[in-house]
Amino acid sequence: NAGVMQNPRHLVRRRGQEARLRCSPMKGHSHVYWYRQLPEEGLKFMVYLQKENIIDESGMPKERFSAEFPKEGPSILRIQQVVRGDSAAYFCASSPVISAPASSYNEQFFGPGTRLTVL
Amino acid sequence: KQEVTQIPAALSVPEGENLVLNCSFTDSAIYNLQWFRQDPGKGLTSLLLIQSSQREQTSGRLNASLDKSSGRSTLYIAASQPGDSATYLCAVISNQGGKLIFGQGTELSVKP
Numbered sequence: 237n238a239g240v241m242q243n244p245r246h247l248v249r250r251r252g253q254e255a256r257l258r259c260s261p262m263k264g265h266s267h268v269y270w271y272r273q274l275p276e277e278g279l280k281f282m283v284y285l286q287k288e289n290i291i292d293e294s295g296m297p298k299e300r301f302s303a304e305f306p307k308e309g310p311s312i313l314r315i316q317q318v319v320r321g322d323s324a325a326y327f328c329a330s331s332p333v334i335s336a337p338a339s340s341y342n343e344q345f346f347g348p349g350t351r352l353t354v355l
Numbered sequence: 356k357q358e359v360t361q362i363p364a365a366l367s368v369p370e371g372e373n374l375v376l377n378c379s380f381t382d383s384a385i386y387n388l389q390w391f392r393q394d395p396g397k398g399l400t401s402l403l404l405i406q407s408s409q410r411e412q413t414s415g416r417l418n419a420s421l422d423k424s425s426g427r428s429t430l431y432i433a434a435s436q437p438g439d440s441a442t443y444l445c446a447v448i449s450n451q452g453g454k455l456i457f458g459q460g461t462e463l464s465v466k467p
Contacts, residue, residue, distance in 0.1 A: 269454065281454040292454060327398060344455060346399040
């Protein structure tokens with residue numbers, strides 16, 4: 237059973253370009269989370285998605301950032317018009333269907349991350 | 356607002372020592388607490404998950420405890436080895452939803 241897959245592992249963009257980061261969850265997992273790790277900072281939550289549905293985007297910057305998890309295919313984190321401050325490691329995690337009781341959220345498994353460098 | 360703090364920020368020990376990493380959180384209304392390991396330039400590896408109804412979890416040389424009422428968790432590593440050198444992260448899922456809220460991590464170095 238393959239783990240969470242992210243690609244590309246490294247991405248270099250010039251200021252103003254678009255960055256697309258992909259995440260394929262573990263088999264059988266229908267919940268995807270994106271986190272960002274800025275240099276010398278901790279991991280911060282960005283967005284939580286289920287198939288075709290954004291559950292919580294409270295950690296997403298209001299502009300230039302968007303995320304989707306379509307019915308078919310990987311989850312995509314899109315950053316438009318990148319700036320140097322977007323340089324960071326972006327991690328995706330997945331978890332299975334939330335099992336009953338609803339208060340017991342399942343373990344999250346992380347991918348290897350995409351390291352974005354903006355020149 | 357939930358905040359997670361890890362102490363110490365860095366720790367260096369000789370091989371073979373037993374050690375304790377500390378994690379505290381401000382809001383005791385949590386569902387899960389997870390301990391992770393992160394190697395330099397790598398992703399996160401889940402070590403232990405403790406659900407809110409549990410007091411501790413064990414995996415090999417690792418033991419994690421949870422005291423919800425005091426807002427504390429500890430990760431105990433027995434007989435440390437150089438291969439244990441990494442950053443250890445503590446994270447909680449609060450009643451605000453499924454997102455993990457992370458501490459800043461403890462950077463552990465085990466000297467041969």
